[in-house]
Amino acid sequence: MSTFYDIPVTTIDGKDTTMGTWAGHALLIVNTASECGLTEQYEQLQELFEGYMMRGFYVIGMPCNQFGEQEPGSNAEIADFVQSTFGVEFPMLAKAEVNGENTHPLFAHLKEATGGEDISWNFEKFLVNDSGEVTARFAPKTEPDDDEVIAALEEILPI
Structure with a gap:
């Protein structure tokens, strides 16, 4: 892979693409889980997406079952859950691993770009x-509408 945009990804509905689909946009990429104490963050992620999408912003979720097996469902079950429970309209990728020898290339890149530390949780x-x-990495408990996240987002978005 020569650039971030060359990284191959599969959408939650099984379509193969690359991160180039979102070239020219600011992104907040999040590893997600449906049965986690932090799952309620989907609501804030959707609000953030709705609030900034007109300025070229996308949230992108990638489900992962590596932390407490809190994402046991299939891609179809996950998609149905996030849409019916939280009204998620932002792009979701297929379930993948974010740590270990089977780390998805997207998360390998994100971790390398921020010092190489493993993902700590959903x-x-x-x-x-x-x-x-x-440009920034935020801990799992940092909520999407936290002032630190909003300030970092505002800094990279066009006016």
């Missing part, structure tokens, strides 16, 4: 600017 967040550069 709902870790990475902010990527419209040039594909990782």
Whole structure:
């Protein structure tokens, strides 16, 4: 892979693409889980997406079952859950691993760009600017509407 945008991904509905689908947009990429104490963050992620999408912003979720087996469902079950429970309209990717030898290339890149530390739990967040550069990383318990997240997002979005 030569750039962030060349990283291959599969959408939750099984379509193969690359991160180039979102080239030129600011992104908040999050590893998600449906049965986690932090699952309620889906609501704030959707609100953040709705509030900033007109300025070229996307939230992208990637379900992962590596933390407490809190994402046991199939991609179809996950998609149905997040849409029916939280009204999620932002892009969701297929379930994948974010740590270990089977780490998805997207999360391998995000971790490398932020010092190489493993993902600590569900709902870790990475902010990527419209040039594909990782500009910030936020801990799982940092809520999507936290002032620190909003300030970092405002800094990379066009007015």
